[in-house]
Each structure stands twice: as structure tokens, then as C-alpha cells.
Amino acid sequence: MFIKHGNDGYKQVLDGIEQKTVAYGDRTLMAEFRLQKGAALPLHSHPHEQIGYLVSGNIRLTVGVAVHEVLPGDSWCIPGDLLHCAECLEDAVAVEVFSPVREDYLPSSPL
Secondary structure: OOOOOOOOOOEEEEOEEEEEEEEEEOOEEEEEEOOOOOEEEEEEEEEEEEEEEEEEEEEEEEOEEEEEEOOOOOOEEEEEOOEEEEEEEEEEEEEEEEEEEOHHHHOOOOO
């Protein structure tokens, strides 16, 4: 699978947060998130391991009881089923990989 960059395909998942699946395979899925300053991802968990990289901006990421200020170039790994949340401190772009594939992030038509 090879995907060309484009501005189409983003879905609003929460106020101030857009998500686009950029590639996926049998065991992993990669998504890009555009986050607006002030947006918040509420405390939640899911069975998927989640590995992320902050491309731009600044977010506060809480994983379990640890709070991290995340800056461009920082990365993280969140084990499955661990509670986590995020607050966007300035406009940001993050790329995250999920394993196994998040079925709810699969596009309605193949990439």
C-alpha cells in the first residue's frame, strides 16, 4: 500500500480534533490527527497498543498517572487498556500507530 499526501479524508472525531487514516495493514493502522488549541481528548482506554509522534505543536499527554508535556519530535507508547487523555496546548499534528488495527478507524472505502 502506498498513499499520497492529501487534505481529503479527515473526519472530526471530537471538537477541535480531526483524524485521517493514512495507511493500514493486517496488524497495524497509522492515523494522522490535527488538533486545535484548547481541544481535549477525554480520559479513555482501548485494547490497542498506541505509538505516537508529535509532528508539530504542543500537547499535554496523561498516561496512567504520568503527565507529559509533549513537544515536536517527542514520541510515546501507550500499552493497551491503559487509561490516557490529552489536552492540546497549541495547534498540533500527531501521527499514531495502533495495533491491532482499530476497526473504527478503517475508511469506508479501501485506500
